[in-house]
Amino acid sequence: MIDEQLIESAKKIRKNFLNLSDRLELYREDVKALTDFLVTKVEEIKSYNDETIRKMRTKDELAKATNHLLKEIGTIEDEEKKLQKKVERINVEMEKLKNEEEILYKTIKTRYPHLEDEKIVKEIQSHLER
Numbered sequence: 862m863i864d865e866q867l868i869e870s871a872k873k874i875r876k877n878f879l880n881l882s883d884r885l886e887l888y889r890e891d892v893k894a895l896t897d898f899l900v901t902k903v904e905e906i907k908s909y910n911d912e913t914i915r916k917m918r919t920k921d922e923l924a925k926a927t928n929h930l931l932k933e934i935g936t937i938e939d940e941e942k943k944l945q946k947k948v949e950r951i952n953v954e955m956e957k958l959k960n961e962e963e964i965l966y967k968t969i970k971t972r973y974p975h976l977e978d979e980k981i982v983k984e985i986q987s988h989l990e991r
Contacts, residue, residue, distance in 0.1 A: 863981070867965065867969055868984075871965060871988070871989065881954055888944070888947055891944055891947065895940055895941065895944055898940055899937060902933055906933055966981075969981055
């Protein structure tokens with residue numbers, strides 16, 4: 862009923878969506894690794910509590926501790942940014958797919974104005990492979 866070219870476009874969109882979903886699932890491990898990393902860093906930073914800082918006798922000791930803490934905070938930010946970039950790319954690609962899907966829907970509605978949404982969905986789903 863619906864033109865094969867439009868069905869192929871729907872298949873392509875679905876395939877790209879599934880690929881992006883798979884990539885996003887892979888990042889779940891990255892999130893877990895980041896969580897473990899953060900827990901470790903928080904424990905390190907906790908070791909610089911008020912009592913430890915009060916025991917520091919010179920400005921040099923305090924400066925070293927401050928620099929170390931700033932470095933640790935920097936590594937936390939760097940790791941978070943790496944993960945954020947990965948997920949951001951997927952979000953951008955998902956948004957593109959959403960736009961492609963909307964354009965495809967409008968095209969189908971223009972070519973087949975008599976088809977109800979439910980019939981369009983059923984027709985396309987009958988051609989999609991999981």
